[in-house]
Amino acid sequence: xxxxxxxxxxxxxxxxxxxLLTLTAFVKVPCPVCxxxxxxxxxxxxxxxxxxIEASVGGIYLAYCGLFRVYLxxxxxxxxxxxDVDANGHLSxxxxxxxxxxxxxxxxxxxxxxxxxxxxxxxxxSFLANVDDPQTVKVAARPVVEKVVDQACKGTGTVRLxxxxxxxxMQHKALQAQQETVEEPAFVxxxxxxxxxxxxxxxxxxxxxxxxxxx
Numbered sequence: 001x002x003x004x005x006x007x008x009x010x011x012x013x014x015x016x017x018x019x020l021l022t023l024t025a026f027v028k029v030p031c032p033v034c035x036x037x038x039x040x041x042x043x044x045x046x047x048x049x050x051x052x053i054e055a056s057v058g059g060i061y062l063a064y065c066g067l068f069r070v071y072l073x074x075x076x077x078x079x080x081x082x083x084d085v086d087a088n089g090h091l092s093x094x095x096x097x098x099x100x101x102x103x104x105x106x107x108x109x110x111x112x113x114x115x116x117x118x119x120x121x122x123x124x125x126s127f128l129a130n131v132d133d134p135q136t137v138k139v140a141a142r143p144v145v146e147k148v149v150d151q152a153c154k155g156t157g158t159v160r161l162x163x164x165x166x167x168x169x170m171q172h173k174a175l176q177a178q179q180e181t182v183e184e185p186a187f188v189x190x191x192x193x194x195x196x197x198x199x200x201x202x203x204x205x206x207x208x209x210x211x212x213x214x215x
Contacts, residue, residue: 027161031153032168033175038157039147040178043090047083048113048143055139062131071095071127077141078120081113085172088112089182090144095127098138104129108144110182151178 030036054076061070073095081087088111095105105127113119129137149155152167152174159167167174 028156028158029161029164031150031157031159032164032171033152034150034157036157038150038153038155040150040175042146042148043144043179043182044083044085044087044176045089045143046145048079048081048087048089048091048111050077050141050143051080051118052078053139053141066131069129069131069133071129071137073125073127073139074122075125075139075141076120076122078118079111079113079143080118081115084115085176086112086114087143092142092144093123093125094140094142095129095137096140097134097136099134099136102134103140104133104137148178 031038034040056074058072058074061072062068063070075093079091090108091111093107093109094103096103107125107127109123109125111119111121150157153159
């Protein structure tokens with residue numbers, strides 16, 4: 001009799017658990033890796049913000065037979081990483097016509113900021129502009145945060161219920177595995193031969209804070 005009841009318990013447990021496990025393969029829940037967005041950032045720059053930026057131009061030169069204006073610019077900025085992981089990626093420095101918001105030139109630099117740290121740096125940048133471009137210019141800075149389809153959920157934003165515990169435990173590793181590590185600078189300084197310098201002037205370039213402008 002005892003064996004009979006033991007057999008019944010095992011049978012009931014078997015025919016109860018199997019349907020439940022099968023059901024979890026069809027139930028969809030929010031993906032813990034992409035937080036239901038279906039896409040993840042390509043770098044760890046999503047937690048980086050520009051807190052302060054100052055820019056000054058050491059000279060403006062007409063180059064290449066007067067076809068272009070070159071702004072030799074020094075940019076000092078403060079960046080803050082509020083994320084739990086080190087940020088490694090590109091920062092976009094832009095020469096912008098502040099009257100229209102039109103981006104005249106875009107240069108990139110590589111930055112590395114530890115988690116929960118602030119970084120203060122100064123960069124020498126050469127911006128290139130057409131001679132017909134407006135001279136009402138300022139400097140903007142923004143972290144480059146592009147996104148790709150999340151491989152955990154295949155871009156759907158949801159995973160199967162029976163997969164959710166695994167992705168939840170691996171969410172940080174899965175996110176980092178889909179992010180590129182930037183090691184080489186993307187910005188190459190523009191070389192202007194001295195014989196092509198036709199005129200120059202010095203002045204302070206006002207700060208253009210893109211985040212403040214559009215808030």
